[in-house]
Amino acid sequence: RKEVEQDPGPFNVPEGATVAFNCTYSNSASQSFFWYRQDCRKEPKLLMSVYSSGNEDGRFTAQLNRASQYISLLIRDSKLSDSATYLCVVNNFNKFYFGSGTKLNVKP
């Protein structure tokens, strides 16, 4: 079983839509969680950390559900510039495991 699993998508949404991605992880002892964004042919960049209480950064909201072992990312009011691949990352004892990413296409 993979450490981290994501729906590869693509998610094709119109501008202004709300879209949500989920990611599941296999190790219940995982300590910390992140979402990274990766543009085509670019390196991954940290989008946000995910806290147990949930956290928000502008149009982006991240949630953690430890009981069900999943994390989510919600993007409100999608912009064309949000088109990218979103990588879920789980930290198990200082080893970071990346999901394969979920591709988002925001259309005009």
Added chain:
Amino acid sequence: EAGVAQSPRYKIIEKRQSVAFWCNPISGHATLYWYQQILGQGPKLLIQFQNNGVVDDSQLPKDRFSAERLKGVDSTLKIQPAKLEDSAVYLCASSFLRGLGYTFGSGTRLTVV
């Protein structure tokens, strides 16, 4: 602050040849990582350094891959000999402390033909 620097940006080699990649992390970052990202997949950790010591190299194919960070700053990753399946982007990342989110360099895109 300056980011993580990597070179070369691109490399094309024939199978069975050797290749080396270089990484200079963000100043003051003690932890350095090398990742391999095959097209359509997420990055996979190859090796993790804490200063100049190896913390984790469990996923490094040691028969052909080697890495070093002699002075606890710059690092090199070598493949010898390369195989077709080594075609990937090799990403270097660094962090101030283990366990924190880290910063990636722009990567080296390797094509083995």
